[in-house]
Amino acid sequence: MTPAPSAGAMPWVVPAADFGQWRDAARRLLQAGVPPAAVVWEDTRESQGDLFADTTAGAIRLPEPSVAPAPVRIGREDLALLERASRYRSGDGEQNRWALLYRVMWRLHHGERDATHPADSDGRVLHQRRHAVKREAHHMHAFLRFYRDATDGDEADARGSQDAPGGESLHGRADCLGRKDDRDRENDLGVEESQASFIAWFEPAHDVLDLGAEHFADRLGGNPFLIATPRNGVAWDGQHLDYRTPCPPAWTARARAAQAAGEDSEHALWRTYFVSTFNPARLNHRVMTQHMPQRFWRHLSEGDLIPALEARARHGGRRLAQEASVGERKGKTLPPSRR
Amino acid sequence: MELIDKLSILADAAKYDASCASSGAPNRSSRGKAGLGASSGMGICHSFTPDGRCVSLLKVLLTNFCLYDCQYCINRRSSNIPRARFTPEEVVRLTLSFYRRNTISGLFLSSGIIRSSDYTMEQLIQVARLLRETHQFRGYIHLKAIPEADPKLLEEAGRYADRLSANIELPTLASLKTLAPEKELGTIHSAMGQIRQGIDAANDAATQDAKQPPRSANPKRLAPRYAPGGQSTQMIVGADATDDRTILQSAEQLYRDFRLKRVYYSAFSPIPERPAGLPQAAPPLLREHRLYQADFLIRGYGFAAAELLGKPGNLELEIDPKLAWALTHRDTFPVDLNRAEPALIARVPGIGLRSVQRLVELRRQRKIRFQDLIALRCRVETLRPFVVTQDYRPADGQRDSARLRQQLTAPQPAQMALW
Numbered sequence: 001m002t003p004a005p006s007a008g009a010m011p012w013v014v015p016a017a018d019f020g021q022w023r024d025a026a027r028r029l030l031q032a033g034v035p036p037a038a039v040v041w042e043d044t045r046e047s048q049g050d051l052f053a054d055t056t057a058g059a060i061r062l063p064e065p066s067v068a069p070a071p072v073r074i075g076r077e078d079l080a081l082l083e084r085a086s087r088y089r090s091g092d093g094e095q096n097r098w099a100l101l102y103r104v105m106w107r108l109h110h111g112e113r114d115a116t117h118p119a120d121s122d123g124r125v126l127h128q129r130r131h132a133v134k135r136e137a138h139h140m141h142a143f144l145r146f147y148r149d150a151t152d153g154d155e156a157d158a159r160g161s162q163d164a165p166g167g168e169s170l171h172g173r174a175d176c177l178g179r180k181d182d183r184d185r186e187n188d189l190g191v192e193e194s195q196a197s198f199i200a201w202f203e204p205a206h207d208v209l210d211l212g213a214e215h216f217a218d219r220l221g222g223n224p225f226l227i228a229t230p231r232n233g234v235a236w237d238g239q240h241l242d243y244r245t246p247c248p249p250a251w252t253a254r255a256r257a258a259q260a261a262g263e264d265s266e267h268a269l270w271r272t273y274f275v276s277t278f279n280p281a282r283l284n285h286r287v288m289t290q291h292m293p294q295r296f297w298r299h300l301s302e303g304d305l306i307p308a309l310e311a312r313a314r315h316g317g318r319r320l321a322q323e324a325s326v327g328e329r330k331g332k333t334l335p336p337s338r339r
Numbered sequence: 340m341e342l343i344d345k346l347s348i349l350a351d352a353a354k355y356d357a358s359c360a361s362s363g364a365p366n367r368s369s370r371g372k373a374g375l376g377a378s379s380g381m382g383i384c385h386s387f388t389p390d391g392r393c394v395s396l397l398k399v400l401l402t403n404f405c406l407y408d409c410q411y412c413i414n415r416r417s418s419n420i421p422r423a424r425f426t427p428e429e430v431v432r433l434t435l436s437f438y439r440r441n442t443i444s445g446l447f448l449s450s451g452i453i454r455s456s457d458y459t460m461e462q463l464i465q466v467a468r469l470l471r472e473t474h475q476f477r478g479y480i481h482l483k484a485i486p487e488a489d490p491k492l493l494e495e496a497g498r499y500a501d502r503l504s505a506n507i508e509l510p511t512l513a514s515l516k517t518l519a520p521e522k523e524l525g526t527i528h529s530a531m532g533q534i535r536q537g538i539d540a541a542n543d544a545a546t547q548d549a550k551q552p553p554r555s556a557n558p559k560r561l562a563p564r565y566a567p568g569g570q571s572t573q574m575i576v577g578a579d580a581t582d583d584r585t586i587l588q589s590a591e592q593l594y595r596d597f598r599l600k601r602v603y604y605s606a607f608s609p610i611p612e613r614p615a616g617l618p619q620a621a622p623p624l625l626r627e628h629r630l631y632q633a634d635f636l637i638r639g640y641g642f643a644a645a646e647l648l649g650k651p652g653n654l655e656l657e658i659d660p661k662l663a664w665a666l667t668h669r670d671t672f673p674v675d676l677n678r679a680e681p682a683l684i685a686r687v688p689g690i691g692l693r694s695v696q697r698l699v700e701l702r703r704q705r706k707i708r709f710q711d712l713i714a715l716r717c718r719v720e721t722l723r724p725f726v727v728t729q730d731y732r733p734a735d736g737q738r739d740s741a742r743l744r745q746q747l748t749a750p751q752p753a754q755m756a757l758w
Contacts, residue, residue: 114704118697119711142383146440193439194375194474200441216441218377219478221369223439239371266436272343273437276350277398278388281608281622287391291384301442302386310389321608321622322413322420326351331419334404 032063041098088129146198280313363568374475405451445479460488467499501568541565569600689722
């Protein structure tokens with residue numbers, strides 16, 4: 001058995017790309033009694049393409065497993081907490097995820113049960129990270145937008161060219177696109193779309209792609225979809241999820257093109273809905289941005305409407321709850337009931 | 340009229356209903372099945388309009404033609420507004436299209452009263468039936484219950500909908516008489532009573548099934564669900580002279596009598612062609628916010644409405660209702676966090692329900708110190724005069740409430756419309 005390095009000796013340098021790899025390595029290190037200070041964790045998920053990247057290629061040097069290793073036990077809830085927190089992408093100056101997790105494991109292993117409590121200095125960071133991850137998964141469920149996949153062979157795209165860039169009215173895109181649909185097609189759309197493919201581009205701040213993909217597989221069932229992100233991508237064919245790291249460039253190109261072209265005219269209807277459901281008399285910028293951070297706006301089909309709606313509400317539109325364009329239409333009072 | 344024009348009018352007409360929740364539905368998934376949609380119990384806000392309100396559902400009226408002349412309502416028959424009507428198929432089409440693009444989690448459908456209450460209710464049910472049966476839609480559906488409609492129709496609506504709601508709008512008989520002459524509090528209450536019975540019966544049957552599962556695993560043989568997301572209602576705030584005390588007492592009674600999931604408070608927003616007697620002022624958002632806070636204290640923290648507002652009048656705008664209660668009950672404080680019952684800790688201003696739970700977990704392992712409150716992100720400045728920990732005892736404890744109040748209100752930034 002390789003002895004654990006003593007003080008002053010070379011530390012163990014351990015790369016890990018995902019939670020499974022970390023867990024295997026952490027178990028071996030704990031069983032060999034290697035304290036957190038004697039391990040340098042390399043986050044190969046964070047440093048993709050950087051100078052550490054090739055450390056994964058060679059064999060990882062770890063203490064030899066002992067003949068009768070002491071079992072490492074961890075409660076189900078604590079394990080779930082560590083797994084979720086490990087999806088947090090550390091920013092500048094924040095702790096390496098694997099080093100934090102190992103220190104907590106070490107403390108738990110040595111009887112410090114409150115190491116995962118939110119009032120503990122490590123536990124607090126874990127809970128904050130889990131919360132940020134949960135919030136980001138929720139953001140993905142909420143703010144990801146699907147577009148009809150143009151390569152799907154459907155004609156839902158040709159009309160995109162009629163888009164008037166930066167239309168004058170708030171409805172700009174809505175007016176010039178939505179009205180092209182004739183009614184029969186509109187009414188049939190629900191049926192027609194039951195087999196269609198959808199595509200989305202999303203930029204998650206943490207590692208939540210799989211949490212989103214599972215969610216959308218439940219929602220869309222038989223509709224195939226593809227989600228491209230800056231790091232990885234996933235495709236659903238109605239039965240299986242196919243993950244790719246890194247995201248194939250062709251997927252990225254398709255997803256970004258679908259969104260940029262705004263060629264899915266159904267989003268024009270959505271924009272109209274967004275304008276009408278807004279109540280200018282209740283304008284509240286702070287609460288909106290608190291719940292829907294600005295980084296998401298540029299990927300929402302309604303995102304560019306927000307500043308315009310706010311500006312109009314500030315300049316007089318606030319007097320009434322009614323949307324101005326609705327108020328300009330011809331009105332109609334009704335006779336008293338004959339009941 | 341084009342679909343997009345109808346959408347513009349009928350979404351505008353529906354925005355006065357505050358609710359847009361998609362929570363409380365059972366777990367449903369479309370994986371490996373024909374059809375579309377899922378629900379998980381947790382609501383999703385797919386967007387936020389610049390008023391800070393969540394967009395979770397496609398919230399539209401089937402039509403804004405209406406026989407009624409409720410003065411506070413933009414869609415009353417005497418209001419000179421553009422009118423439109425969707426066909427049930429159009430609503431279905433919009434719902435499915437938006438759902439696939441992930442801009443909504445379902446539909447909230449309401450309507451003006453046309454022809455008769457029964458006819459209107461049948462139209463709403465028709466949309467839900469098309470979604471659920473023809474398109475096997477498993478997303479969220481919230482239907483408005485028309486109070487005067489035949490009980491059989493409410494029964495049917497509950498089979499398709501996750502949530503039903505009948506709006507009280509004005510909580511007093513007098514206000515309803517003046518402002519909504521065609522509405523009756525009695526019929527609204529009986530509709531709520533009926534919905535409660537439907538929910539209770541479905542729950543009883545489900546419990547029965549859980550004890551003795553039917554032989555067949557065919558889900559149709561299991562107890563049919565009835566509005567599994569419960570029922571809700573809405574009260575308008577500031578359209579008439581009704582005070583917060585009356586509003587909160589009505590809410591408490593509704594929670595108790597009909598087991599409502601939520602009561603929504605909707606600050607009255609100025610409408611075009613305002614009838615005489617209705618305010619033209621900006622909606623009282625802070626008052627609405629205080630009502631939501633008080634409502635939360637009643638539902639989650641074990642407060643009674645009478646404790647929060649002992650005498651006629653409104654909640655204080657300057658401080659939140661929990662702090663207001665603590666300042667008038669100084670003999671209850673300070674609370675020793677290492678000894679007190681969880682219910683009492685929940686009454687400390689600045690400590691929320693989640694922190695209560697965490698403090699109770701922590702004190703099983705060791706004594707609670709003041710530092711822990713900071714780590715748990717409690718509102719330390721607010722709670723300081725009201726707690727005792729192993730290493731802390733308030734010096735301010737002896738100060739009188741008026742001074743304490745001054746001290747606590749001075750630097751605090753106003754917190755408005757939090758949800």
